Amino acid sequence: MYALYYSPGTASLVVHWLLIEMDLAHELRTVDIDARDHKRAEYLALNPNGVVPTLIVDGEPRYEAAALAMYLADRHPEAGLAPEVADPQRAQYNQWMFNLTNTLQAPLRLWWYPSDLQADDEAVRLGAQARIEAACERFDAQLAQHGPYLLGERLSVADFYLTMLMRWTRKMPRPAHDWPHLGAFAQRMKARPGFATLYQREGLSEWA
Known part of the structure; x- marks a missing residue:
């Protein structure tokens, strides 16, 4: 256990x-x-x-x-939920996981906690917002061209990770679900029974 x-x-x-x-x-x-x-x-x-x-x-x-x-x-x-090491999609899967942590999660951390940099909060948030929106453009384009998931028809851990990060954008001036293909992707992921169970256990209601 x-x-x-x-x-x-x-x-x-x-x-x-x-x-x-x-x-x-x-x-x-x-x-x-x-x-x-x-x-x-x-x-x-x-x-x-x-x-x-x-x-x-x-x-x-x-x-x-x-x-x-x-x-x-x-x-x-x-x-x-993950391609095996010998699977041709493994490299793409690894790429998306690192891409998510570096290009989306990192600036999201700054947007939520700008004081971590001990700099002007508004300036930090504006810089982080630009990076987040640029990342959303790229992820939306990926889903538009190769969706419905980051690995095409194959659901993977990367999709769950992306959904979590999208939730973190919910209070931003332009949340990630505002992009059309990301929005459809989020609805698809949130429709999973496990998501409802997760929300019930964690006592969450925002972005349900």
Whole structure:
């Protein structure tokens, strides 16, 4: 059984969603961000970065959301959510996962937490917004030309990750679902039964 340290709506969301989608036995351990549980010594001993998620795997703590998502898919190939190493689509899958973390997740972090740079918040947000919107243009074009998923007809972990990041744009001047193909993609992903279960468990309502 897995144990997931999580906080609702954060980067742990994609790991929680995949545990549900893949029907993997797991327990949830809430990390109260407002109470700064993630900065307590007990938690830092599991995840020295002091962020969520942390996944306990065979008694050992593992972290980094994208790495955990890819790990679960590789460890449970029967779920069919990642091309195998010898599969021609594996390189494309890896490319999208790294693309998501570098070109979309990174500026989203700045938009939500501009004070991390100890600079003018408005300037940081404007710069991050430009990067996010440029990334959305590229992802929308990919789905338009090669959809309905990032790997074409093949659903993968990358699609779950993209959906989580799209949710993070919901309060931006132009949220990701405003792009037509991204919007249709989001509706498709949110229609999955696992998404409703995820929202119910995490007590979420925005962007349902």
